Amino acid sequence: MKQSSNIKKSFSPTFKSKKPDSPTLSKEESNVWFCSLYHRNKCQHKNDHTAVVKGNMRHALHICATCWQKEDKKLQHPECSHECPCQLM
Numbered sequence: 025m026k027q028s029s030n031i032k033k034s035f036s037p038t039f040k041s042k043k044p045d046s047p048t049l050s051k052e053e054s055n056v057w058f059c060s061l062y063h064r065n066k067c068q069h070k071n072d073h074t075a076v077v078k079g080n081m082r083h084a085l086h087i088c089a090t091c092w093q094k095e096d097k098k099l100q101h102p103e104c105s106h107e108c109p110c111q112l113m
Contacts, residue, residue, distance in 0.1 A: 064102070088108055
């Protein structure tokens with residue numbers, strides 16, 4: 025029979041606000057989560073918020089995923105916006 029550990033697990037967010045500096049970080053530790061409803065102009069939240077992403081609660085950001093992935097910039101406009109400089113590329 026297995027003995028249970030007395031080690032308490034503390035809650036800490038698993039998202040990072042920057043891309044990984046080290047290739048040794050796991051994918052889970054290096055993700056920035058985007059609000060998919062914000063990208064379609066359908067989010068009811070005015071700011072960043074928690075959301076279910078792949079079955080887990082995550083802190084979803086209201087930033088353009090394209091600008092973050094291509095330019096490393098956290099710009100606050102939806103991907104579908106005409107304000108997006110990456111749409112012109």
